[in-house]
Amino acid sequence: MTTRAPDATELDVLGLGNAIVDVLTEADDRMLERLGLAKGTMTLVDEARMAELYRGVGPAVEVSGGSCANTMAALASLGARVAYVGKVQRDQLGEVFGHDIRAAGVAFNTPPLDDGPPTARCLILVTPDAQRTMATYLGACVELGPDDVEEDRVAAARITYLEGYLWDRPEAKAACLKAAELAHRHGRQVALTLSDPFCVARWRAEFADLVAHHVDIVIANEVEICGLYGANSFDDVIDVVRSQSRIAALTRGADGSVIVAGDQTLAIPAMPIAALVDTTGAGDLYAAGLLYGLTHDLPLAACGRLGSLCAAHILGHYGARAARPLKPLVAAANAA
Amino acid sequence: MTTRAPDATELDVLGLGNAIVDVLTEADDRMLERLGLAKGTMTLVDEARMAELYRGVGPAVEVSGGSCANTMAALASLGARVAYVGKVQRDQLGEVFGHDIRAAGVAFNTPPLDDGPPTARCLILVTPDAQRTMATYLGACVELGPDDVEEDRVAAARITYLEGYLWDRPEAKAACLKAAELAHRHGRQVALTLSDPFCVARWRAEFADLVAHHVDIVIANEVEICGLYGANSFDDVIDVVRSQSRIAALTRGADGSVIVAGDQTLAIPAMPIAALVDTTGAGDLYAAGLLYGLTHDLPLAACGRLGSLCAAHILGHYGARAARPLKPLVAAANAA
Numbered sequence: 226m227t228t229r230a231p232d233a234t235e236l237d238v239l240g241l242g243n244a245i246v247d248v249l250t251e252a253d254d255r256m257l258e259r260l261g262l263a264k265g266t267m268t269l270v271d272e273a274r275m276a277e278l279y280r281g282v283g284p285a286v287e288v289s290g291g292s293c294a295n296t297m298a299a300l301a302s303l304g305a306r307v308a309y310v311g312k313v314q315r316d317q318l319g320e321v322f323g324h325d326i327r328a329a330g331v332a333f334n335t336p337p338l339d340d341g342p343p344t345a346r347c348l349i350l351v352t353p354d355a356q357r358t359m360a361t362y363l364g365a366c367v368e369l370g371p372d373d374v375e376e377d378r379v380a381a382a383r384i385t386y387l388e389g390y391l392w393d394r395p396e397a398k399a400a401c402l403k404a405a406e407l408a409h410r411h412g413r414q415v416a417l418t419l420s421d422p423f424c425v426a427r428w429r430a431e432f433a434d435l436v437a438h439h440v441d442i443v444i445a446n447e448v449e450i451c452g453l454y455g456a457n458s459f460d461d462v463i464d465v466v467r468s469q470s471r472i473a474a475l476t477r478g479a480d481g482s483v484i485v486a487g488d489q490t491l492a493i494p495a496m497p498i499a500a501l502v503d504t505t506g507a508g509d510l511y512a513a514g515l516l517y518g519l520t521h522d523l524p525l526a527a528c529g530r531l532g533s534l535c536a537a538h539i540l541g542h543y544g545a546r547a548a549r550p551l552k553p554l555v556a557a558a559n560a561a
Numbered sequence: 562m563t564t565r566a567p568d569a570t571e572l573d574v575l576g577l578g579n580a581i582v583d584v585l586t587e588a589d590d591r592m593l594e595r596l597g598l599a600k601g602t603m604t605l606v607d608e609a610r611m612a613e614l615y616r617g618v619g620p621a622v623e624v625s626g627g628s629c630a631n632t633m634a635a636l637a638s639l640g641a642r643v644a645y646v647g648k649v650q651r652d653q654l655g656e657v658f659g660h661d662i663r664a665a666g667v668a669f670n671t672p673p674l675d676d677g678p679p680t681a682r683c684l685i686l687v688t689p690d691a692q693r694t695m696a697t698y699l700g701a702c703v704e705l706g707p708d709d710v711e712e713d714r715v716a717a718a719r720i721t722y723l724e725g726y727l728w729d730r731p732e733a734k735a736a737c738l739k740a741a742e743l744a745h746r747h748g749r750q751v752a753l754t755l756s757d758p759f760c761v762a763r764w765r766a767e768f769a770d771l772v773a774h775h776v777d778i779v780i781a782n783e784v785e786i787c788g789l790y791g792a793n794s795f796d797d798v799i800d801v802v803r804s805q806s807r808i809a810a811l812t813r814g815a816d817g818s819v820i821v822a823g824d825q826t827l828a829i830p831a832m833p834i835a836a837l838v839d840t841t842g843a844g845d846l847y848a849a850g851l852l853y854g855l856t857h858d859l860p861l862a863a864c865g866r867l868g869s870l871c872a873a874h875i876l877g878h879y880g881a882r883a884a885r886p887l888k889p890l891v892a893a894a895n896a897a
Contacts (some may be wrong), residue, residue: 253886284634284882287623298620319651325620343653397736516716546620548587 234413236332237520238306239382241374241404243366243390243397243510244294244311244335245345246318249505249544250285252350252486257358262350267359269393275362278348287318288544289325292509293388295545298536299513301330302551305520308332308378310400312369318344319365329546335373338365339427349505351543357505363394370396371403373503379404380411383520384442386512389420392428404438416442418512419449426452433469440474442519444512450475459483459505463490474515475531476508476536493529496537506545510535512559523559531558570749573641573669573856577710577740579702579726580647580671581681582654585841585880586621588686595695598686603628603757604697605729609700614684615807623654624880625661626683628756628845630725631881634850635871637666638887641856644668644714646736648705654680655701665882671709674701685841687879691708693841699730706732707739715740716747719776719856722848725756728764741775752778754848755785762788769805778808778855780848786811795819799826809850810865812844812872820865828863832873842881846871849887850894859895867894 232383257264259279260500270278279285281533289298297309299360309326313319315337322344326333345364349357369391379385385408390395417440418430419438420426425445427431432453434442443450443466447459450473466473466485476482514535518528534554535547573595592629593600596617606614615621622760625634633645645662649655651673657678662669683702683784687692705727721744727733741751753768753776761768761781763881768789772779786809792798795813802809802821809821819829850871854864870890871883878884 277661283664285657285664287657287878289620321621321623324615328619328621508651544622 229327229520233495234381234383236307236308236378236382238300238307238384238386238516239295239310239378240293240297240307241310241391241401242291242323243363244322244344245291245361245366246322247288247290247505247545248279248285248346249288249349250282250348250350252352252358254352257350257352257466262276262358262398264352264358265343265356266423267361270360270362271360272364275346275348275360275439278360282348282350286544287321288429288546289291289322290545292390293386294326295506295509296386296512296516297328297331298546299510299551300517302547303513303517303535303555304552305493305517308382310335311367312338312365312373312375314338314340314365315343316343318346323477326344327548333556338368341365342367344519350558351503351505353499355504355540366397367394368396369394369400370441371400374404374407375399376407379407379413381414382408384414384416384516385418386516387418389418389428389432392424392431403437414441415439416444418508419443419453422448422452425449429453429457437469440470442474443470444474444475444515446478448509449466474532476511481533482511482529484525486525489525491526491529493526496533498540501540503543504540506539507536510539510547517555518558528560531555535557570717571642571720572644572718574636574643574713574722575646575714576629576633576634576643576722577646577727578627578724579681579699580630580649580658581627581683581697581702582658583617583624583626583841584615584621584682584684585624586618586686588618588688588694590688590692593686593688596698598694600688600694601692602759603697606696606698608698608700611684611696612680614696618684618686621718623657624882625658628883629722629755630662630727631842632722632761632843632849632852634662634665634882635846635887636853637848638883639871639891640854640888641853644718646671646705648674648701648707648709649680650674650677650701652679660883674704674855677701678703683778687839689839691837691840691876692776693839697808702733704732705728705736706774707736710736710740710743713745715743718749719800719853719869720742720750720752722752722852723754725754725760725764725768728760750777751775752780752852754844755779755781755789756883758788760783761785765789772803778807778810779806780851781812782812782814788841788864789873810868816863817869818847820861825861827862827865829862829869832869834873834876837876839879840876843872845881845884847876850890853891854894863894867891870894
């Protein structure tokens with residue numbers, strides 16, 4: 226353990242996630258049905274199923290993605306100091322992922338695989354109602370493990386941010402648990418996103434234990450948080466959340482978000498958007514705004530407003546990475 | 562030679578071009594200067610220089626491109642029957658290119674390279690004034706050759722369309738000359754785009770000979786056509802063009818286009834656009850509208866209007882492949 230003072234951090238946020246290149250394509254409900262995909266969800270698929278799905282969709286666009294990586298890129302765009310841990314292969318899509326996250330201003334030095342499974346892809350079908358339906362082939366991500374977590378980096382970050390999706394692989398889960406343990410040993414905080422309702426269903430008991438004992442900040446949408454605690458309604462879940470977590474930021478789509486912290490319950494409105502194009506990345510961008518606020522000591526309400534502003538930015542365009550620098554949103558969140 | 566009657570074609574257009582994946586990124590004039598790129602032009606670069614440029618740009622988006630391939634995808638979207646000849650490697654970007662062009666409805670069966678140079682990439686820097694500046698690493702394209710041109714396909718197409726960029730490699734040029742010779746032997750027509758002012762400067766004498774003796778339809782912008790004949794102004798070049806080519810379609814940006822055919826000279830206005838986002842692909846889409854009209858026996862003025870409508874569609878969004886089906890534009894071009 227170093228003698229670094231608690232505030233002398235070099236990083237605001239260190240993120241751990243599945244390093245994925247998104248393959249974005251337009252679709253309609255009939256295509257989803259024909260391909261056997263459940264609208265609005267994320268399904269894990271193997272390489273053969275991914276190839277079959279890819280053959281069945283129209284022309285696509287490739288953009289770096291991955292939930293946590295999207296959040297880190299947005300945090301850098303807001304002006305935060307961020308680093309990312311995730312596994313790609315040394316292939317063309319791995320090169321694309323590495324270029325884009327570094328070019329966004331995020332430190333990224335996880336060694337790529339020299340062979341084995343290719344860089345992960347997420348096929349995202351965007352329907353005319355702006356919903357996204359996802360199929361993910363994890364590829365090289367399955368090789369992320371505890372050795373990829375460096376104590377120095379964790380110690381240097383005010384918040385270590387974990388992606389719930391990582392629980393789908395035992396080695397990646399072990400990497401998360403190591404990072405959380407190190408963060409707390411160095412007096413830092415741990416944040417977790419529950420990622421996806423199906424992911425919560427798969428890991429409900431483990432997530433509940435994590436939130437209760439190893440996580441300082443939990444980020445979830447209303448379906449995920451209700452699923453975690455078996456609640457029938459959002460109103461029912463608030464007090465459970467209050468008893469289990471220090472800070473919880475719960476998003477509700479067009480109804481904004483609710484931040485629960487100690488005896489505070491703050492309702493944050495969604496921000497108006499000019500045109501709803503694609504919901505891909507809305508949760509990831511909300512997390513970025515929130516984490517920026519928390520690591521820059523903004524009042525909780527401003528943290529939530531910045532989350533809403535970042536989410537609104539991404540809803541108006543195609544894909545999950547910001548098209549314009551997000552930094553001006555910080556002043557807007559503080560001014561309200 | 563088959564006994565097929567001249568009109569019993571299976572294809573409207575067969576296109577030959579460099580098979581390229583575009584890497585689109587936003588840039589400003591200072592970045593162009595720092596990277597040593599001349600605004601608005603296309604520069605050929607080697608693999609090392611491409612890697613250097615890529616390191617110097619921000620986050621990017623990968624989209625299938627290639628001038629002729631963009632034209633073929635747009636023709637398919639208009640409802641034409643099209644096939645494409647171009648060379649990729651059996652790598653991830655090659656898979657992306659093959660998927661996208663087939664998913665667009667274009668027949669594509671040129672065998673990919675099993676190893677050797679990777680699939681070609683074109684780094685496209687889009688500046689806030691919507692101009693695009695391009696650097697192309699040709700990669701696997703340099704292996705395109707006469708063996709990739711199938712007589713059956715050429716014989717089956719009303720028009721064989723060649724990309725001037727192919728002249729930059731002797732084997733690809735030989736493939737074009739073979740295709741042109743076969744097309745005429747089977748009573749078909751040959752179209753050529755001059756592609757780029759620098760490309761014209763490199764191959765001026767050969768292009769002039771081609772247009773005079775081996776090409777039925779030439780497509781060029783005003784700078785390219787003036788460069789070809791050493792003319793000082795667009796007005797000066799019209800009569801030279803008339804004497805040298807059967808049909809010439811000459812684009813003039815916001816001033817629309819001029820079609821010269823025999824003693825006809827038709828001025829076609831540009832179509833109004835809601836917002837100018839990115840000029841990438843405007844020439845490629847104009848060519849698609851024109852070739853659709855010519856292969857569907859539309860009056861020459863309607864051919865030009867359809868070119869303008871297709872170009873206007875692509876100016877309003879990012880990238881060179883259409884976001885919406887273009888077929889409704891055919892009726893609009895006929896109605897005017």
